[in-house]
Amino acid sequence: MNTKTRENLTAFWFLLPFLVALAVFFAFAFARTVGFSFTNYNLFNKNDFVGLDNFVKLPQDPLFINALTNTFVFSFVVTIMQTIGALLLAVVLNQKLAGLGFFRTAYYFPSIASSAVTTLIFIWLFRPTGLLAYLGATLGNYAGFILAFLGIAILVQVAQVLFERSRNLPATWYDPALLLVSLIAAFILTNVLAGVGIVQIGNAEAEPLVWLSSRDKWLGFIPYPLLAIIVMNTFTTIPTLMLTFLAGLQGISHSVYEAASIDGANPIQQMLYITIPMLRPVTFYVVTVSLIGTLQMFDQAAMLDGTAPLEGTITLAYYVYNNVFRGGAEAQVGLASAAALILAALTLLVVQIQRKFFVSDEGAGR
Amino acid sequence: MTTPAVTTRVNGVEVSHAWIARRRWSYAALLYTILVFFAIMFMGPLLMAALSSLKADPLEYPPRLAFEEVAPRNWAAAWSLGAQGSGNPWNGGLVAGRSVSYSASYLIPDGVLASGANPEILAVNIPRLRPGAGALALGNFVYAADYAKIEDLKLVKTEAARLKDGKSAQRVVYEWKVVYPQDAKNADDPSKPAPRIDRTPMTLEAPRGYLFESSTLSPSRLENVQAATTEFPYSYPKIQSFINAVPGFANYAFRNYFRIFDEARSQTTGQALFMRWILNTFLLVIVVTISTLIFASMAGYAMARLEFFGKAALFLLVLFVMTVPNQVLFISNYLVLRDLGLLNSFIGVWLVLPFIGAGQVFFMKQFFETLPKELEEAAKIDGATPFQTFWKVILPLATPALGALTILTAQGTWNQYFWALIVLTSPQDNFTLPIGLNSFNRLYGPAGDYGLILAGAIVSAIPVIILFSVFQRYFVASAATSGGKE
Incomplete structure (x- = not known):
């Protein structure tokens, strides 16, 4: 037995379980599905060739x-x-x-x-x-509240950025520090507005x-x-x-x-x-x-x-x-x-x- | 002496370091808020399901985060009731010769009672109820109504009180005992001793207009019973019902979890199904993982290191197999298993599952290719056979890859749905957890009994959550390299 055959044989033993599974559960299964697609098989007896039907x-x-x-x-x-x-x-x-x-x-x-x-x-x-x-x-129910919150937040943010810029500071529109202040301010203000009844919270x-x-x-x-x-x-x-x-x-x-x-x-x-x-x-x-x-x-x-x-x-x-x-x-x-x-x-x-x-x-x- | 302000130029403007630091902190704060929001979103459904699985009725509307079953007051009450009823504060229940004492208070708004009239007495009943809604609930139950009695029901206290809206009212407190007489006879067979009662349902029915305030244990449900009342005060008699008046702590707080193990029973053997499903799934995970490890590492090694005829073709075939949908293959595989008589069997699922792992072979092949070749050459010179080299030299080096493969295969098998659905149809004894859960959904879903379904889902998610928590890095690494394909 030459080296090549021996190596082939070794590889075969290593691959055997995988190859068996591949043959039975993949190759056979795949071929069968292709075959079934040309028949009218119903899992039991009927199994006639029907072409491309x-x-x-x-x-x-x-x-x-x-x-x-x-x-x-x-x-x-x-x-x-x-x-x-x-x-x-x-x-x-x-x-x-x-x-x-x-x-x-x-x-x-x-x-x-x-x-x-x-x-x-x-x-x-x-x-x-x-x-x-x-x-x-x-x-x-909170739609009005959320809209008011966002509106106020945007207004406060714009006001703050404009103020910073008027002081010659390089604030961008989405400046994180100002944004944080705007969000907190908007939250407090919206709650106040809801408290006095200007912003309504629904009850549907x-x-x-x-x-x-x-x-x-x-x-x-x-x-x-x-x-x-x-x-x-x-x-x-x-x-x-x-x-x-x-x-x-x-x-x-x-x-x-x-x-x-x-x-x-x-x-x-x-x-x-x-x-x-x-x-x-x-x-x-x-x-x-x-x-x-x-x-x-x-x-x-x-x-x-x-x-x-x-x-x-x-x-x-x-x-x-x-x-x-x-x-x-x-x-x-x-x-x-x-x-x-x-x-x-x-x-x-x-x-x-x-x-x-x-x-x-x-x-x-x- | 003051230090000069430290400044930096940003977009051509001098700003102080404090100005920049403020922005950095705010940025982090905003980012963490977003991160927390997403964390709630992603963990929310599972956590809400876990929380709601403790409720007697997870479909209650509006859904509450704080409900009776998570109130420490009720835990303490359940503990003490269990201790009184059976001496077992965990599981509760009622045994012969014991009794538990109960009390409940009601508010009677002024005007409900005719002036000078005394408050009426409460009606307390132990109804004859079958446990559970599902068709799987089989077997001989012990009906509490056959054994337990309500005794010493009396009005113990009357005092002035106020309603929530400030109107004046009268508070009445009733007390009674749930008694299981020592001399009770077994209802089915008088020669046997009186049985232990696991579940004692109880209902309280107050006269019209009495508002329920509190009781030893919070009732499971407050039912409005419609009754035509056209006279003042236009209210309906209300019934407070207890699913189990004598629970222990565990039985009260985790009732649905006890139910999944108790109620669903096999139609043939009467054995509890859920435990069977868990064991089936565990066994399947172990067997499939071991067989996958063996054949994936062997085949992967051969494809990485050995020279053989058709090597390139086999590699292409493996790539092809990985892309072919299961739906193309199941018909023939179903028939093969049918012809071998392996449908509905453990072996049937086991046979088809490791094969789905062409991806696993590929994974091991990729790993073996990263190992240095010198090791094998050294082993070969020392006279080792290829199999010895593989077993003694290569596999010990492959522990990280084998570990990752173990985790991922175990998770995949635990969660496997498609093949298990094909192979396992009946009897229910042979199901795996996902298939069993599906049958839970079909049986209990239409009845709206979601407590059981959610508890089952949570229990079957726990093992993978533990697996994930312990071996997180394997999941992360594999997801990052292989993407989402299962």
Whole structure:
């Protein structure tokens, strides 16, 4: 036995458990799904070749179109929201302050519990007279108070800045020391105004929050139950993406910001012209990872089935499952397989785009 | 002698250092405010759920932060009632030959009683209630109504008092005893000794117009019972009900947590389900983590260090596997398990789970590539076989990576939903926690019994929270490098 064969054999033994699993649970499974997509298999006996029938039938199934639109809407909205949210949080956390470790831990909290746990808690929060309905009502009752507070704060801030400038001090419009004074002054003044009854605090009861049972669509294109999942998913995924951004931010040298602030760039300009362009590769990575994750959203849709109307929560991933395990009705494995392959194709497309751009970006940037 | 003011130029203007320092401090103050706001936002839902899981009714409106179950006064009362009722201040309950004393006070606004009339007596009852709302609540209950009695009910005090709005009223105080007679016979089988009563529900019904003020233990619910009253004072009789009049401290403050372990029972064996689910999940985590560690490190090592036919192709395949959605694979995997008779079994879930870790193989491969090659070459010269090298030289060096892999796999398995949902459908005895929680939601959600659901959710989140707190840096490091993909 020569060295090469021996090494091949060694590697084979090392790889054996993985290869067996790969062969049975991946290669065989994948091939079978492709095969099923050309048949009318129903988990038991029927198993005839039907050609491209399933792929023709899919676009005619309103539930499939429904699932596809839900998936796209969900994927785009969540990706946009969580990328922006994660970036902002990372910028806030990327400061030189004591105790940031605590805050990083606190922000990571929503990501550690299982999807089952967070979904249950959110179902409870979204109850018609649950905590969110209550918060909404409270916010509505305090709307006048909040508006008055903001108005007074802005007025005080403008007055203070103008006064400082009249004394030839270089106060900017968002000067932190003056802002702190303005906020405290506004808080006291608004409370006084509320005390004498000029600012009214409402006393309205909560409107029942019916997102989970609603069949309506928000802005005409996001079903309300899906909107609830969007809120939930954004909330639970922001922390992980935030950490990715944070790692990216820590790679940007501090001297760049110092140079910019010497040139008179304000924080917003620094964000727009330094942070965002320099984070481009990280952002790209975050966006694609988020797209891949959201395209495959399953757990929340599955847990909400029964609580919310199916058409409001169904995604491509759940459509596949739902066509196989239909709770009594005959399984449509062929249709499900075809839909699964479309889901896989969408995911692969995003991955390919990611590989292409991510690699070239890294090459250009470093 | 005064020191000259220290100044710096900012945007071409001379400002004092104090001016700049003031801005720095204010900036930090504002930033911390924002940070605290976000911390509340991110931890809020879980913390609110944890707090509300202590309530008898987490759906109460408006939601309160301070409620009966977190009031120290009630804890003390529950402790002492438990001690009186069974000698067990933690779990409470009532045993034969013991009694607990209760009191309650009511306010009677002036005008409710006809002048010169004496206050009426309170009605105290022990209703015959089945515990729990869910269909899982099975088994033989001991009904407190069969054994316990209310005795010595009397009006002990009448005094002048004022209502909250300042109107004058009369305060009446009643006292009574909940007694479990020593000579009580077992209702099901007189030859057996009288059973211990775990739960003693109780209701108080005051005459119309009497306003409830306080009682030894705060009632779980104040119910308005609609009754047509067209005469002054236009009020309804009110019922104050106690879910358990003789709780111990733990049983009172953490009632829903006792319920999740007591109420949900297997339809076949009558065993408590929640404990089974916890054990199932723990076992699964251990087995899956160990098998993942073994095959991911072996395969990762081979792909990093050994030369073999098709190495590049295998690497591409691993990358491909990582991107294929589970939904493409579950049909065949379900059928394979069905053909092997492994559906609804522990082994079934275990078999498919480690495989999902193509990512884990990739992770170990990346790690092994960072180790210096000289070590293996030295081992080879010393005559070690590849397996000895792997076992004695490489693995000890890989402890950090194996640690990270352990933590992440354990968390992922504990939280795993999709595959467990596919494989485990019945009986409920074999569920894992996430699937069990889902069944809780289906059973208790429609009844609005969210105390049980929230308590279950919190209990199943505790292990990962502990894992996270202890091994935080692994989570942070992996999230920073791998992003959000599970």
